[in-house]
Amino acid sequence: MNIFTEQFKKQADEVVARYETKRASLLEILHLVMETYGYVSVEAEEAVADYLKLPPMDVHEVVTFYTLYYRQPKAKTRFNVCRTLSCSLAGSDRLIKHFEEKLGIKAGQKSADGKCGLQAVECLGACEMAPMLQVNDDEYVGGLTKERIDELIKKYMTS
Amino acid sequence: MEKLISKYFVPGKTFSIDEYIADGGYQAIRTVFEKLDSASLIETVKKSNLRGLGGAGFPCGIKWSFVPQNTGKPVYLVVNADEGEPGTFKDKYIISHVPHLLIEGIMIAAFANNVHKAFIYIRGEYTRPYQALVKAVNEAYEKGYLGKNIFGKGFGLDIVVHRGAGAYICGEETGLLESLEGKQGRPRLKPPFPAVVGLFGCPTVINNVETLSYLPFIINRGAEWFASLGSDKNGGMRLFSVSGHVKKPGVYELPLGIPLREIIYTYAGGIRDDRRLKAVVPGGLSAAILKADEIDVGMDFDQLRAKQTMAGSAGVIVMDEKTCMVRSLLVTMRFYAHESCGQCSPCREGTGWVHRILERIASGGGKSKDLENLSDICSFMGGTTICALADGAAMPLRSYPQKFKEEFEYFIRHGKSMIEQGEEVSA
Ligand SMILES: Cc1cc2nc3c(=O)[nH]c(=O)nc-3n(C[C@H](O)[C@H](O)[C@H](O)COP(=O)(O)O)c2cc1C
Ligand code: SF4
Ligand code: FES
Numbered sequence: 372m373n374i375f376t377e378q379f380k381k382q383a384d385e386v387v388a389r390y391e392t393k394r395a396s397l398l399e400i401l402h403l404v405m406e407t408y409g410y411v412s413v414e415a416e417e418a419v420a421d422y423l424k425l426p427p428m429d430v431h432e433v434v435t436f437y438t439l440y441y442r443q444p445k446a447k448t449r450f451n452v453c454r455t456l457s458c459s460l461a462g463s464d465r466l467i468k469h470f471e472e473k474l475g476i477k478a479g480q481k482s483a484d485g486k487c488g489l490q491a492v493e494c495l496g497a498c499e500m501a502p503m504l505q506v507n508d509d510e511y512v513g514g515l516t517k518e519r520i521d522e523l524i525k526k527y528m529t530s
Numbered sequence: 531m532e533k534l535i536s537k538y539f540v541p542g543k544t545f546s547i548d549e550y551i552a553d554g555g556y557q558a559i560r561t562v563f564e565k566l567d568s569a570s571l572i573e574t575v576k577k578s579n580l581r582g583l584g585g586a587g588f589p590c591g592i593k594w595s596f597v598p599q600n601t602g603k604p605v606y607l608v609v610n611a612d613e614g615e616p617g618t619f620k621d622k623y624i625i626s627h628v629p630h631l632l633i634e635g636i637m638i639a640a641f642a643n644n645v646h647k648a649f650i651y652i653r654g655e656y657t658r659p660y661q662a663l664v665k666a667v668n669e670a671y672e673k674g675y676l677g678k679n680i681f682g683k684g685f686g687l688d689i690v691v692h693r694g695a696g697a698y699i700c701g702e703e704t705g706l707l708e709s710l711e712g713k714q715g716r717p718r719l720k721p722p723f724p725a726v727v728g729l730f731g732c733p734t735v736i737n738n739v740e741t742l743s744y745l746p747f748i749i750n751r752g753a754e755w756f757a758s759l760g761s762d763k764n765g766g767m768r769l770f771s772v773s774g775h776v777k778k779p780g781v782y783e784l785p786l787g788i789p790l791r792e793i794i795y796t797y798a799g800g801i802r803d804d805r806r807l808k809a810v811v812p813g814g815l816s817a818a819i820l821k822a823d824e825i826d827v828g829m830d831f832d833q834l835r836a837k838q839t840m841a842g843s844a845g846v847i848v849m850d851e852k853t854c855m856v857r858s859l860l861v862t863m864r865f866y867a868h869e870s871c872g873q874c875s876p877c878r879e880g881t882g883w884v885h886r887i888l889e890r891i892a893s894g895g896g897k898s899k900d901l902e903n904l905s906d907i908c909s910f911m912g913g914t915t916i917c918a919l920a921d922g923a924a925m926p927l928r929s930y931p932q933k934f935k936e937e938f939e940y941f942i943r944h945g946k947s948m949i950e951q952g953e954e955v956s957a
Binding site: 389392394395396401439495498509 | 711775811853
């Protein structure tokens with residue numbers, strides 16, 4: 372698949388124009404790939420390398436260094452539960468277990484049908500909401516309890 | 531207590547450019563354009579005793595005075611909005627509620643350092659704050675507050691908003707520069723310091739969001755006034771992020787030097803369920819822990835250093851009497867093991883090793899030599915590496931077992947916690 376469609380290329384050109392070097396635009400270009408295609412495939416890595424005139428390895432190293440670039444199609448609904456100290460003090464371990472039981476997957480996994488994914492992540496900068504999670508790389512939900520988790524699963528998994 | 535930045539923290543509200551202007555916003559930059567030059571502006575910031583609020587506390591005006599202006603290269607301003615230090619969430623409030631305050635601060639810093647292009651590096655998980663920030667930058671361009679020849683005064687400034695992609699190490703200033711250049715966020719050896727050789731090999735000023743957001747207040751109300759709010763050599767106020775076992779977690783804007791006790795009991799409402807306080811991390815996860823009887827310390831960079839801990843990012847994490855310190859340290863060290871960039875072996879190996887030892891202790895397999903081993907690892911980890919992540923990891927690693935020795939010894943001897951909890955930490 373050619374990821375650099377006319378529209379994608381136009382958007383990418385706009386990103387590149389903001390920077391002093393082509394390479395400096397790499398993180399934002401990869402975000403654009405994520406937003407458009409949902410993950411960074413090996414083909415996408417190569418196409419980006421080609422577009423920015425970089426060795427494919429340079430792109431690959433960056434994709435693998437950062438946690439927000441998914442290398443597999445992402446699950447439809449993604450729960451990223453914070454496990455760092457403030458959330459841990461508020462019981463995040465228990466809540467991650469509850470999630471695992473309810474979803475039937477372990478933290479770090481995606482369900483076989485691709486409907487949901489669960490990750491234990493490090494501090495999301497919202498410790499005042501502890502215990503908290505981020506849904507679909509967007510909304511933050513705090514004050515988690517087992518009941519609240521059941522509601523969230525219902526809300527996101529049935530819509 | 532008077533509120534400065536936090537008066538804008540109205541739940542659910544982002545101040546638009548017009549609302550910010552109606553509230554007196556963008557007056558400071560007009561004053562700067564009309565009355566000050568670069569040298570007098572830097573002098574003002576020095577006099578204010580404004581410290582770097584990202585964590586290191588370096589005096590802002592002094593940092594600016596190191597930037598060489600005669601290299602023939604452009605000078606860049608990089609705004610650190612990576613906010614990765616666990617326990618810290620204040621920059622998110624500034625960006626979400628009053629992004630124009632930050633933009634005005636950026637304009638002031640740019641004018642002082644002859645900068646015409648600034649990058650804001652915002653952590654990738656901050657999706658909504660990012661949207662608020664991009665919107666504000668666009669508003670500023672549309673109104674002619676950014677771009678060429680601002681207010682017809684001959685000064686031009688562009689701002690580029692750049693998202694990180696999930697790596698704590700990119701908050702470290704040279705890791706951030708690498709990341710901004712499109713690479714893995716591996717910190718650079720210093721010297722040279724970024725002030726001299728920074729972004730794209732050019733002189734670069736790096737400041738935290740909050741540091742820059744206090745600049746408009748300093749211009750509007752004077753350096754002496756700002757300095758007088760805080761303690762000796764620690765000017766003004768700062769945003770304390772308070773979390774953990776307090777009744778009212780949140781962001782509290784208070785003067786530097788305020789006793790930790792007041793933050794916890796007067797502002798954050800005291801300990802949840804009226805339990806007793808056990809311990810506090812005073813300045814983000816990387817600060818050494820304080821015991822309940824150590825909270826009369828003044829919360830500024832120098833007083834906390836004198837107590838062998840640090841003011842850091844002002845992330846105050848409070849733990850009550852039911853907290854198991856072995857588990858808290860395990861959760862803490864798991865973070866560093868996960869976030870070490872891996873280029874220095876003491877850090878890469880040390881954090882991983884410590885994490886495994888603590889995991890073994892927490893699952894009941896502690897050995898009598900473990901505490902001694904942890905202490906040895908700690909001493910080779912700190913001070914021998916490219917960046918300060920390893921020192922940050924060494925601080926809790928040294929202080930927890932030192933201050934809560936009997937709890938660690940109990941856990942190792944009995945294979946279980948001295949504190950009733952019975953919960954497991956997932957690996
Ligand atoms: C491991 C590590 C992580 C850091 N993370 C951040 C961060 O997320 N945000 C920040 O502003 N400073 C962070 N810092 C501090 C920066 O390196 C730098 O001191 C700061 O951005 C300078 O701005 P200031 O002088 O205005 O504080 C970090 C430092 C280290 C060693
Ligand atoms: S101290 Fe750790 S995080 Fe910092 S550069 Fe070395 S390995 Fe990387
Ligand atoms: S520790 Fe969970 S958001 Fe900070």
